[in-house]
Amino acid sequence: MQLSARWVAALCFALVSQSGFAAAATPPPLPPERLTQEVLPARGPHWVYVVDYAFDNEIDSRVYLYDADAHRRLGQIDAGFLPGLALSPDRTVSAVATTYFARGGHGARTDVVEFTDTATLTTTREIVLPPKRLHAVPTPFNVAYSSDGRFLYVSYVTPAASFGVLDPARGTVLGEIDTAGCMLVIPSGPNRVSSLCESGRLLTVTLDAQGHEAARSMSAPFFDADRDPVFVQGIATARGFAFLSFLGQVHEVDLTGAEPVFAPPWSLLGPADHDWRPGGAQPGAIHRALGKLFVPMHRGGEGTHKDGGSELWLYDLASHGRVARWPLAAVGLKPVVAVEVSQDAAPVVFAATEDSDLAIIDAASGRIRHVTKRVCQTPWQLLTP
Amino acid sequence: MHLFDRLFEQSSRSLASRTSRRGLIAMLAQALTGAALLPLLPVDRGSRAHAADAKAGKAGPEDCEYWKYCAIDGFLCACCGGTATSCPPGTGSSPITWVGTCRNPGDGRDYIVSYNDCCGKASCGTCDCNRNEREKPLYRPSRNNDLNWCMANANASYHCTVSVIVGVAEK
Numbered sequence: 114m115q116l117s118a119r120w121v122a123a124l125c126f127a128l129v130s131q132s133g134f135a136a137a138a139t140p141p142p143l144p145p146e147r148l149t150q151e152v153l154p155a156r157g158p159h160w161v162y163v164v165d166y167a168f169d170n171e172i173d174s175r176v177y178l179y180d181a182d183a184h185r186r187l188g189q190i191d192a193g194f195l196p197g198l199a200l201s202p203d204r205t206v207s208a209v210a211t212t213y214f215a216r217g218g219h220g221a222r223t224d225v226v227e228f229t230d231t232a233t234l235t236t237t238r239e240i241v242l243p244p245k246r247l248h249a250v251p252t253p254f255n256v257a258y259s260s261d262g263r264f265l266y267v268s269y270v271t272p273a274a275s276f277g278v279l280d281p282a283r284g285t286v287l288g289e290i291d292t293a294g295c296m297l298v299i300p301s302g303p304n305r306v307s308s309l310c311e312s313g314r315l316l317t318v319t320l321d322a323q324g325h326e327a328a329r330s331m332s333a334p335f336f337d338a339d340r341d342p343v344f345v346q347g348i349a350t351a352r353g354f355a356f357l358s359f360l361g362q363v364h365e366v367d368l369t370g371a372e373p374v375f376a377p378p379w380s381l382l383g384p385a386d387h388d389w390r391p392g393g394a395q396p397g398a399i400h401r402a403l404g405k406l407f408v409p410m411h412r413g414g415e416g417t418h419k420d421g422g423s424e425l426w427l428y429d430l431a432s433h434g435r436v437a438r439w440p441l442a443a444v445g446l447k448p449v450v451a452v453e454v455s456q457d458a459a460p461v462v463f464a465a466t467e468d469s470d471l472a473i474i475d476a477a478s479g480r481i482r483h484v485t486k487r488v489c490q491t492p493w494q495l496l497t498p
Numbered sequence: 499m500h501l502f503d504r505l506f507e508q509s510s511r512s513l514a515s516r517t518s519r520r521g522l523i524a525m526l527a528q529a530l531t532g533a534a535l536l537p538l539l540p541v542d543r544g545s546r547a548h549a550a551d552a553k554a555g556k557a558g559p560e561d562c563e564y565w566k567y568c569a570i571d572g573f574l575c576a577c578c579g580g581t582a583t584s585c586p587p588g589t590g591s592s593p594i595t596w597v598g599t600c601r602n603p604g605d606g607r608d609y610i611v612s613y614n615d616c617c618g619k620a621s622c623g624t625c626d627c628n629r630n631e632r633e634k635p636l637y638r639p640s641r642n643n644d645l646n647w648c649m650a651n652a653n654a655s656y657h658c659t660v661s662v663i664v665g666v667a668e669k
Contacts, residue, residue: 169623171656194655195646218620218655248646248654249636271650272594272639296637309637338638345635416568416631 153232156498157182158457162190162207163471164198164251164494171195172218176209177489178234178498181461181473184483188234191227195248197255200231201281202262204498207231208281210246210256210267226256226267226279231498240284242277245269247297250394251494252345254297259304264324266298266306276306278324287324292316297345299354301368309345313338315366315373335364335375344418348397348406350430355399357381357391357408359418363433379433381408381426388412392420394493395451400460400476404430407462407476409449421448421467425479439479446472446484453495465492555603562627566611569598569633571643572659575616577625582661585616589657592617592647596640599632599667608667613643614660618653 159181167174174192179185192198193211200207207229215221224242229235247255247268256267258281265279269289276298278287295308295316304320304327313334321327336343336358343364347354353368361381367374382389391397391408398407406429409422427437441449441464449472451465460476471488474481557563559582560574566582567574579586592615601608634641648654 168626169621171621212654214653214655218657219618219653222654244654248649248656250644252636270639270645272645296639309635311638338634342635342638345637416629416633418633419628419630 153178153187153234156204156231158459159455159461159473160187160498161453161455161463162198162200162496162498163465163488163492164192164196164496165489166195166251166491166493167489168491172214174211175489176207179471179485179488181455181463181483184473184485186488190229190234190236193225195250197247197251197268198494198496199253199256199258199265200496200498201258202260205231206237206281208256208258208265210242212244212246212248226265226281228281238284240265240279240281240286242267242286243269243289245271245275245277245289252297253347253349253496254299254345257298257300257306259300259302261303263303264320266300268296268298270296274308276308278320280324290318290326292318299347299368301353305368305371307368307373309343311338317373319371330372332373332375335366335378336362344391344396346395346397348399349401350399351401355397355406355430357397359390361386361390361410363406365430381410381428381435383435388414390417391422392418393422393448393450393452394419395453395465395495396422398452398454398462398495399430400454400456402456402458403460405436405454405476406430407452407454409452409464411448419450421450422452423448425449425452425462425464425474427479437479439474441466444481446470446481451493451495453497455497463495463497465495560625562625562629565600565602565604566609566661566663567627568600568629568631569596569611569641569643570613570659570661571628571630571633572613572615572626572656573622574625574627575622575658575660578616578622578658580616580658580660585614585660586619586622586658588619589616590618590651590653591615591660592649592651594647594650596642596645596647597664598641598661608669610664610667612662612664613647614662615647616657616660617648617651618655619657620655622658 163177165175172194176190178187196211210226213223224246226240228238247270265281267277269275274292292308295310299307307315307317313336315332319328341358341360343356343358347356353366356364362378364378365376389410410426411420425439447466447468449464453463462474462476464472469487471485473483559576585591595612595614598611646656648656
């Protein structure tokens with residue numbers, strides 16, 4: 114009772130202060146502010162590049178740098194029309210291969226690779242390409258660096274397929290290599306480029322020191338494009354890439370040698386999972402040190418390969434066993450169309466949903482740490498720096 | 499194999515074998531810009547798409563469920579000043595395309611449908627429609643809807659997509 118009386122007294126004092134004396138004691142004006150230039154902090158363990166294809170206005174794509182610990186956007190890289198994004202092996206430079214039209218939506222076409230300093234987000238140089246660059250949805254293989262950063266490869270489709278070899282240090286195009294209908298630039302080592310072929314094979318071109326073709330070879334088929342095609346969004350593994358198929362097969366390709374080596378494919382599906390499938394624009398992510406694979410899965414049939422996952426399934430790459438299933442609707446998330454995982458020791462999964470939210474998920478427990486609503490217009494590719 | 503299908507397949511395979519980094523097809527395509535359809539279309543030799551349902555039967559050209567849109571990915575030109583088979587004013591049609599095989603619920607037949615992009619203006623931004631029956635990845639471009647099929651046009655920006663019946667699919 115005594116405490117309540119004190120509260121009443123305090124309240125009365127506050128009211129009097131606000132009404133009676135406020136006019137007499139006007140607070141001092143805010144001090145003048147100084148315009149400053151924000152600089153990026155040191156790279157955090159949970160940063161991610163979010164590629165916004167801006168599908169409703171495709172000539173204005175962007176790449177956003179997002180900090181999943183601070184839950185905020187850190188900056189932007191302009192990305193033009195249907196871009197590809199690659200990071201240099203030392204992660205100091207980002208390369209955006211894109212197209213601009215001289216008058217916005219029309220006018221003379223310029224295909225170009227623009228290089229941005231990842232520490233400052235300033236564009237430092239460019240290399241103009243022949244007007245042949247692949248115009249397509251995001252994949253990790255629209256543009257890619259050699260392992261030593263000496264070459265940059267750019268996919269061309271006119272619709273004849275080829276790729277350009279660039280020297281990013283000198284800022285020149287070294288040449289162009291015909292791929293006989295095979296698509297994309299899958300890099301391995303300092304001088305090899307593989308491409309996916311309709312026949313289910315990999316074409317591998319080996320370059321000489323000048324970036325010209327020295328040799329080429331065609332692998333045996335490792336998938337059937339009619340019966341069960343693989344997604345082109347390969348996932349980097351410790352020794353190459355893993356390609357998921359529409360029906361849930363995992364094809365791991367070892368690219369450490371002169372010729373690709375294909376591990377026996379294994380299935381994401383258990384005996385009771387026959388109608389579950391992977392899907393989306395970026396349908397898998399791998400934590401390489403932990404050997405864990407994250408896949409957005411949905412129930413569906415023919416024609417659903419771009420549908421987002423209603424659950425995230427987690428696999429152990431060594432045993433091929435499913436470790437966990439994380440239903441997404443139960444935690445308020447729409448189906449996930451793009452997934453990526455940080456490579457640190459306390460990793461988070463980045464999951465972009467079909468309504469363009471970005472969820473940050475603890476990779477060990479599946480707990481939702483944060484959801485940024487509508488992170489951008491169409492977040493179809495995620496890339497950890 | 500139906501003669502019609504064989505003709506298309508031979509045509510497309512022949513073209514594929516002749517394509518080179520010199521951009522032969524690009525030059526050909528640009529020379530033929532404006533033609534709504536070319537006999538360069540590969541065909542579906544696989545099983546049928548299944549667009550036939552009650553929803554598809556009632557849907558019109560401005561609805562994503564319209565039966566002819568079973569493998570489309572883009573903005574419906576019918577919402578952008580064009581129609582299901584015509585490009586909006588001031589745009590140009592892509593002479594190179596991808597195809598789908600869609601069932602018309604009105605007559606129960608399967609049709610080969612060519613999806614031509616309309617080009618030369620920024621994205622229409624209205625009536626986004628993405629359906630993927632029998633759609634294949636980039637390495638099978640004739641069945642892929644992820645490519646910008648305006649790529650070979652003089653004005654290569656993408657605006658919207660039409661769907662044009664090429665013929666009845668083989669039974």
